Amino acid sequence: MKAVRDFSISEFDSIQSLYDYMIRNRSSVIVLDNETEKIIHVNDIMTEVFGYNYEEALQHRLEEISSGKIPYTAQNFKKILKHTRTKGELDFEWQYKRKGGEKFWSASTSKLCILNGREVMVILSHDVQSRKIKQHLLQNTIVERTREIHALNEKLTLTNEELKITNEELKTYKDQLEKLVEIRTLELSNKEESLNYKIKFNVV
Secondary structure, eight states: OOOOOSSOOEEESSHHHHHHHHGGGTOEEEEEETTTOBEEEEOHHHHHHHOOOHHHHTTSBGGGGBOOOTTSSHHHHHHHHHHHHHHOOEEEEEEEEOTTSOEEEEEEEEEEEEETTEEEEEEEEEEOHHHHHHHHHHHHHHHHHHHHHHHHHHHHHHHHHHHHHHHHHHHHHHHHHHHHHHHHHHHHHHHHHHHHHHHHHHHO
16 A cells, blocks of 8 residues: 655656656756666756766666765665655755766756656756856855955954053053153252252352
8 A cells, every 4th residue: 555645746648748847947857767766768958968878878877877975875865765755846956977977066856756657756957067166166265265364363463462562561661761760850859959059058
């Protein structure tokens, strides 16, 4: 007895009707057998993006054309398929691998469908490599600017410390100078009194 699903499943009477339904998105379309998870159909956009011809594409499982870099592994892809089977359509970002080995990013959607009375898993993918490169460059710029700001803050902190030390030195010098002036003033005052006394004594 099959479990009752709480989400709708699109039905198609032919692979062409499925492609006609998806073509509006200009997406790579990959159709998997829901039981074996093998690729059973792909569209022309998929072959262009991945670099495989139709026959070559059918020789692979989808996890085999994933980058394999954690978390874009076969184990995690199977989790995506399980989620789609039990909870319905899922949007996710994935890193795939072209025929020549080049890795690229894709915004993907997994969807359970009925094709000619048979349950299949449909994966729609949009190549977002250019967007990811721009995001990466932006993130690098932000990191670099953040480092520059931190370095400037450290420099300002050191400058403030140096100014603090300089102010303390100036205060000490001022105190010493005032003390010296006080001493010299007292000495001059004593000399003046002594001179006045002598003058007075001579006059007398």
